[in-house]
Amino acid sequence: MNYTPHTERDVAEMTAVIGVDGIESLFKVCEAFGGGDKGLSVAGLSQLEAEKKIKASAAKNKVWTSVFLGAGAYRHYIPPVVRHIGSNPRFVTAYTPYQPEMSQGILQAVFEYQSCITSLTGLDVSNASMYDGATAAAEAVLMCADGGDILVSAGINPYVRSVIAAYLKGRGGKITDVPLGADGLTDTEFLKNHSAGAACCIIQQPNYFGNIEDAKSIGGILNDAGVKYILHTYPISLALLASPAECGADFATGEGQPLGLPLGFGGPYLGYIAAKEKYMRKMTGRIVGETTDKNGHTVYVLTLQAREQHIRREKASSSICSNEALCALTAAAYLAAVGKEGFVKIADDCAAKAHYLAERLKASGFALKYGSTEFFNEFVTVSDGVSADAVLKKLAKKGILGGLKIGAKEILWCATEMNTKDEIDAAVKAAKEIF
Amino acid sequence: MAKELKFSASHEWAELDGKTAVIGVTDYAAELMGDIVFVELPAVGSRIKAGATFANIESVKAVSEVFSPVTGIVTAVNLSLNDSPELINRDAFAAYLIKADVEALEDGLMTESEYNKLKH
Amino acid sequence: MKTIFEKTVSGRKCTELPESGIPAYTLKAACTRAEKADLPELSELDLVRHYDALSAKAYGVDSGFYPLGSCTMKYNPKLNECAAALEGFTDVHPLQGDKSAQGALEVLYLLTEYLKEITGMDDGTLQPAAGAHGEFTSLLMIKAYFESKGGKRTKVIVPDSAHGTNPASAAMAGFEIVNIPSLADGCVDVAALKDAMDGDVAALMLTNPNTLGLFEKNIGEIAETVHKKGGLLYYDGANLNAVMGIARPGDMGFDIMHINLHKTFATPHGGGGPGSGPVLCKKRLSEFLPGRRVAKTDGGAYALKKASPKSIGNVRAFYGNFLVCVRALTYIITLGREGIKDAAQKAVLNANYMRKRVSEFLDVPHNVPCMHEFVASCEKLKEETGVSALDVAKALIDCGIHPPTIYFPLIVHEAMMFEPTETESKETIDGAVEMLRSVIEAARTNPQELKNAPKTTPVGRPDEVKAARKPIVAFGKIPR
Structure with a gap:
């Protein structure tokens, strides 16, 4: 099966106009590089066969209905209207909006996305999106690095840490890891002692272990020391937690997947990045701006393009070209669908359920690793005398996807609005049986 | 001592007055760049080097580096360009970029008539 | 609104x-x-x-003709969308474990295998999220490769006809860029390359066919020149659609490359993303690949391997834009060996047909058989009438089609780069050619009229200067 419309007659007429005796003669110049018989090994299929085949692959995955796993990818409810909007073919099959007259729909949607991100973060400028949360964090670090040391909290998601390190292999930059204290929070004394001369510091909020950092005090320390402050955030938590602006952050980054995007085995996701106004002209990626057209109407365009690779080439701060525009559009539709009040309710529900789960697990033989440290919707348990593997295996047998094993006896749990009280009770009951 | 106006082959002008200079880009350069939207200027007190970039001028679809005609220290920058970069388009000789204390001049700076010959 | x-x-x-x-x-x-x-x-x-x-x-491929050069705006088959919407793919957590994600791992495994076969490469990763991300990933790998050999190479050669992402990605990876001029037809000036090629050069970045749509006829000599000095040859896969199923970068002498799944393998562009930029490489670069990749065990099960100790790490979280990979795999298994080749053939047929017809009334600087795209120039038109490539593009919008890429490549003045793609019919191309012809005729008879185009769209010619001088980038945020 192919999707080319050409009839034999079309081919004959077209080759005649071109003045060649067949299509093959257009490829003489490269036929020597065909690799003989090696090429693609599979023959084509009808759509019916192809659909069966790909469905068979999908069927080999288990779709868990009771899930307590987060750790960077979160299962939240996606209102059907969000999927509907995000699958509109005029959005899906458009290219980057290079011709503003033909792309006002995409441009305005991205402008509204940028506006939502500035609302969530309290900062002045958001770009049009990054590849994912980890690359957003890494590019924020690159914008701040400037040859100085980069302080990275040990509370950061290991994937994000790894991506920052990989990105720094380019232009260079030394990472100083900032340890956590026994309370599972970034060690502020260490931070004070190491901030002199550092270029920037990145803190995750809530951190990888679910704990809520004292992001305002950290902001105070960093602002006093003249160290640029990047706060890497979980967007749902921003409904409740002090905004990055309130914490004194220069940049806010984060993984936008929880905003209406499916788990999708890791992608496509959405990196968001926002900054104070003074960084606007150095911001990475595309930015949509408002202006007027020749008739005086409000319109939207890609703006501040002099920052970007197609103009600045090797002097551009980043090479990003394609981003995650459709995911950004979807995230904005999600935020509008849940609305100002609904967004807070979701976050409240996440916190309530996670705390209920934690309390019940505590009552069933698990200890909370970080004791009374405040957390949002993730937390770490320690199971004395029982391995994390045994706990998770037991849950799996009951059809429950437990948390992430992060140590021999340590599990990182997550609850969201998707988990019902019955599911939580069932999970705790199964876990309890192991002791 | 009288003020002296000098030009570089990369289209900058410098008005020299003893050990100080006022520096900008020429009207010819401004016209080539089109509508200027942003000017990135150095900090007061920073060192500039003859022939090296000290500022960037952005138009909608281009970035142009501005090369210094002198070696020295920046003593002032034209802050009105922050809000009104179009001043350069309006009158490139009135809209200076920086003032500097001069230690040395770039080799091969031209007089106005020499420069006018070059650009045609 | x-x-x-x-x-x-x-x-x-x-x-x-x-x-x-x-x-x-x-x-x-x-x-x-x-x-x-x-x-x-x-x-x-x-x-x-x-x-x-x-x-x-908004305007997508589903709305009408989209001959945006270098972007391969081919039809995005709906079967691929159905596949990517299957719950068995959308509702799978990336950390739920190999055992319960065998189908997802199978998709990653098979897609990597098929891309290896199509490109003639030995290994690959699907982790990069877009073409430029794939470039950056490759250059980090190239850097790690030379460092592992105990040396340090500091330069990357980029021809002046290259995509802007090439020098930007190489600079981001810490390399110094050496620009070399291209010949008038966009091909590499081999003499200039030989002059620039020394022991400090890590790689030459090349797209083939080049940005003028012409196949690099000296690719053998170019590869030899680079390899002789110990350098690597990088293939920018933006133009792979022209040769897939017919010629393989691996057989042309390239060592490492990226692919744009959202161009060549028919996944939609989404108004600017998500794309996907897999990196494929020869064996000697394998150990530097990022991320955890999938292996097939003896029992036939799939497993995520630990990354090699020499890996550059991760360039994003998890395994890549997975649902984009699902679409690309569905496309490849549907088309198969013959369909992939047919797609390249028809892409080249359409481009040449359109080139020939456009050249009847508009200057095509290199009016010789091209691959999947060609570049026309409005330079003479502008001299004669004052009408620029931008004006022509805006007038095409009034005709109801998306304009071609304009002002790229930089080596052709007033460039208009057309890439019709293989999924467009002869009638669609004929229609577009006639529209373009009428615009060019209007330019000669009533040039002032074109300066006011477009007139049929809800907005016309936004004030980009105002947008950049006093940026308003979020609702309710008034600039200082």
């Missing part, structure tokens, strides 16, 4: 959470925000209508 914030009415909503039966939990006041984030509030119907109105002001 009003923004979604202006349509907001406090108290409206379109979703509701169930009662949980769980006591509320209140976070300590010290860590909470002062005010709720200002988000829209609408009914579901108003929300749907807002986005419907926006979609009416």
Whole structure:
């Protein structure tokens, strides 16, 4: 099966106009590089066969209905209207909006996305999106690095840490890891002692272990020391937690997947990045701006393009070209669908359920690793005398996807609005049986 | 001592007055760049080097580096360009970029008539 | 059109959470925000209508002809969309473990294998999220490769006809860029390459066919020149659609490359993304590949391997834009060996047919058989009439088609780069050619009229200078 419309007659007429005796003669110049018989090994299929085949692959995955796993990818409810909007073919099959007259729909949607991100973060400028949360964090670090040391909290998601390190292999930059204290929070004394001369510091909020950092005090320390402050955030938590602006952050980054995007085995996701106004002209990626057209109407365009690779080439701060525009559009539709009040309710529900789960697990033989440290919707348990593997295996047998094993006896749990009280009770009951 | 106006082959002008200079880009350069939207200027007190970039001028679809005609220290920058970069388009000789204390001049700076010959 | 914030009415909503039966939990006041984030509030119907109105002001491949050069705007088959929407793919957590994600691992494994076969490469990763991301990944690998050999190479050669992402990615990876001029036909000036090629050069970045749509006829000599000095040859896969199923970068002498799944393998562009930029490489670069990749065990099961100790790490979280990979795999298994080759053939047929017809009335500087795209020039037209490539592009919008890429490549003045792609019919191309012909004729008879185009769109010629001088980049944020 192919999707080319050409009839034999079309081919004959077209080759005649071109003045060649067949299509093959257009490829003489490269036929020597065909690799003989090696090429693609599979023959084509009808759509019916192809659909069966790909469905068979999908069927080999288990779709868990009771899930307590987060750790960077979160299962939240996606209102059907969000999927509907995000699958509109005029959005899906458009290219980057290079011709503003033909792309006002995409441009305005991205402008509204940028506006939502500035609302969530309290900062002045958001770009049009990054590849994912980890690359957003890494590019924020690159914008701040400037040859100085980069302080990275040990509370950061290991994937994000790894991506920052990989990105720094380019232009260079030394990472100083900032340890956590026994309370599972970034060690502020260490931070004070190491901030002199550092270029920037990145803190995750809530951190990888679910704990809520004292992001305002950290902001105070960093602002006093003249160290640029990047706060890497979980967007749902921003409904409740002090905004990055309130914490004194220069940049806010984060993984936008929880905003209406499916788990999708890791992608496509959405990196968001926002900054104070003074960084606007150095911001990475595309930015949509408002202006007027020749008739005086409000319109939207890609703006501040002099920052970007197609103009600045090797002097551009980043090479990003394609981003995650459709995911950004979807995230904005999600935020509008849940609305100002609904967004807070979701976050409240996440916190309530996670705390209920934690309390019940505590009552069933698990200890909370970080004791009374405040957390949002993730937390770490320690199971004395029982391995994390045994706990998770037991849950799996009951059809429950437990948390992430992060140590021999340590599990990182997550609850969201998707988990019902019955599911939580069932999970705790199964876990309890192991002791 | 009288003020002296000098030009570089990369289209900058410098008005020299003893050990100080006022520096900008020429009207010819401004016209080539089109509508200027942003000017990135150095900090007061920073060192500039003859022939090296000290500022960037952005138009909608281009970035142009501005090369210094002198070696020295920046003593002032034209802050009105922050809000009104179009001043350069309006009158490139009135809209200076920086003032500097001069230690040395770039080799091969031209007089106005020499420069006018070059650009045609 | 009003923004979604202006349509907001406090108290409206379109979703509701169930009662949980769980006591509320209140976070300590010290860590909470002062005010709720200002988000829209609408009914579901108003929300749907807002986005419907926006979609009416967007234009996709489904709307009409989209000959945007270098972007390969081919049809995005709907079967691929259905596949990517399967719950068995969308609702799989990236950390749920190999055992319960065998189907997802199978997709990653098979796609990598098929891409290896199509490109003639030995190994690959699907982790990069876009073409430029794949470039950056490759250059980090190239850097790690030379460092592992104990040497340090500091330079990357980029021809002046290259995509802007090439020098930007190489600079981001810490290399110094050496630009070399291209010949008039966009091909590499081999003499200039030989001059520039020394022991400090890590790689030459090349796209083949080049950005003028012409196949690099000296590719053998180029590869030899680079390899002789110990350098590597990088293939920018943006133009792979021209040769897939017919010629393989691996057989041309390239060592490492990226692919744009959102160009060559028919996954939609989404108004600017998500794309996917897999990196494929020869064996000697394998150990530097990023991320955890999939291996097939003896028992036939799939497993995520630990990354090699020499890996550059991760260039994003998890395994890549997985649902984009699902679409590309569906495309490849549907087309198969013959269909992939047919797609390249018809892409080249369409481009040459359009080139020949356009050259009847508009200058095509290199009017020789091309591959999947060709570049026309409005330079003479502008001299004669004052009408520029931009004016022509805007006038084409009034004809109801998307304009070609303009002002790229930089080596052709007033460039218009057409890439019709293989999924367009002869009638569609004929129609577009006639529209372009009428625009060019109008330029000669009434040039002033074209300066006012487009006239049929909801907006016309935005003030980009104003946008950049005093940027308004979020609703309600007035610039200082």
